[in-house]
Amino acid sequence: MKVTLSKLTIVSERLLKDQLIQLIRSEGATGYTMTEVGGEGSRGVRATDWEGRNLQIDTIVAPSTADSILEKLFEEYFEDFAIIAWVVDVNVLRGIKFAGDKSAE
Amino acid sequence: MKVTLSKLTIVSERLLKDQLIQLIRSEGATGYTMTEVGGEGSRGVRATDWEGRNLQIDTIVAPSTADSILEKLFEEYFEDFAIIAWVVDVNVLRGIKFAGDKSAE
Amino acid sequence: MKVTLSKLTIVSERLLKDQLIQLIRSEGATGYTMTEVGGEGSRGVRATDWEGRNLQIDTIVAPSTADSILEKLFEEYFEDFAIIAWVVDVNVLRGIKFAGDKSAE
Numbered sequence: 142m143k144v145t146l147s148k149l150t151i152v153s154e155r156l157l158k159d160q161l162i163q164l165i166r167s168e169g170a171t172g173y174t175m176t177e178v179g180g181e182g183s184r185g186v187r188a189t190d191w192e193g194r195n196l197q198i199d200t201i202v203a204p205s206t207a208d209s210i211l212e213k214l215f216e217e218y219f220e221d222f223a224i225i226a227w228v229v230d231v232n233v234l235r236g237i238k239f240a241g242d243k244s245a246e
Numbered sequence: 247m248k249v250t251l252s253k254l255t256i257v258s259e260r261l262l263k264d265q266l267i268q269l270i271r272s273e274g275a276t277g278y279t280m281t282e283v284g285g286e287g288s289r290g291v292r293a294t295d296w297e298g299r300n301l302q303i304d305t306i307v308a309p310s311t312a313d314s315i316l317e318k319l320f321e322e323y324f325e326d327f328a329i330i331a332w333v334v335d336v337n338v339l340r341g342i343k344f345a346g347d348k349s350a351e
Numbered sequence: 352m353k354v355t356l357s358k359l360t361i362v363s364e365r366l367l368k369d370q371l372i373q374l375i376r377s378e379g380a381t382g383y384t385m386t387e388v389g390g391e392g393s394r395g396v397r398a399t400d401w402e403g404r405n406l407q408i409d410t411i412v413a414p415s416t417a418d419s420i421l422e423k424l425f426e427e428y429f430e431d432f433a434i435i436a437w438v439v440d441v442n443v444l445r446g447i448k449f450a451g452d453k454s455a456e
Binding site: 142143146148171172173174175176201229230231232233234235 | 257281282283284285286287300302316317319320324330331332333334
Binding site: 152176177178179180181182195197211212214215219225226227228229 | 352353356358381382383384385386411439440441442443444445
């Protein structure tokens with residue numbers, strides 16, 4: 142009933158919303174949640190960018206899909222934007238097909 | 247000071263709020279958080295159901311309690327509703343009794 | 352490209368916001384997110400305290416930093432406030448320096 146997948150979380154400036162959704166979709170993610178978060182970043186000069194509302198995107202995908210999304214994030218956004226991303230293993234209740242999850246087919 | 251428990255997360259349509267809280271309580275969960283999230287689901291015809299505000303419920307329980315909640319979710323909701331659920335192991339700061347956590351008694 | 356760190360989550364009454372941010376900063380955390388959450392706690396007499404809006408703080412730090420924050424939380428807040436905290440291992444996309452993360456220097 143459960144399958145182990147990767148939950149990928151991205152926290153970024155709101156202006157990247159559409160681009161990030163397009164990125165995760167293009168890599169195969171079929172579902173995601175978005176949450177408004179406040180906070181403060183760790184890059185000195187960008188601290189003010191992080192005050193107030195930012196965007197958190199969570200998506201559950203196969204580990205290989207998480208890796209390819211992280212690679213794209215790193216190549217395309219990390220240098221120029223205040224963005225962080227992390228991955229955690231989760232046990233997901235089956236019944237929905239996730240990106241790259243062969244076992245759910 | 248720390249104990250390993252399960253953090254169970256449920257993302258669903260808002261209309262299930264009261265039912266889901268009742269479900270997790272009936273299985274023994276004593277605390278939970280609720281967060282409003284936006285997003286989009288993975289079941290084609292239900293994509294629009296997921297746009298806009300949905301509900302995320304997080305509760306920390308013993309692994310066996312997480313399993314029994316997942317079973318009920320699967321039996322009672324999975325076929326008819328846009329709902330996903332996942333579990334992750336967390337190290338919880340002690341001092342509060344969690345459902346089914348014998349070690350905290 | 353990835354490094355394993357600890358994601359520490361604290362859920363508390365909102366009135367502790369400034370104190371908790373000061374606490375995690377004094378231990379070395381350089382970034383965090385804050386989310387408004389509803390919910391209900393597990394300590395009988397405090398259940399009403401938890402209804403409505405509460406605060407969730409997430410910060411990604413080195414495991415040793417997470418431990419020292421948990422110790423402080425336990426010593427200074429656990430007896431008197433409705434607060435819970437947990438830690439989970441996460442694989443973080445590199446590029447930002449996190450508190451105590453020697454490998455990212």
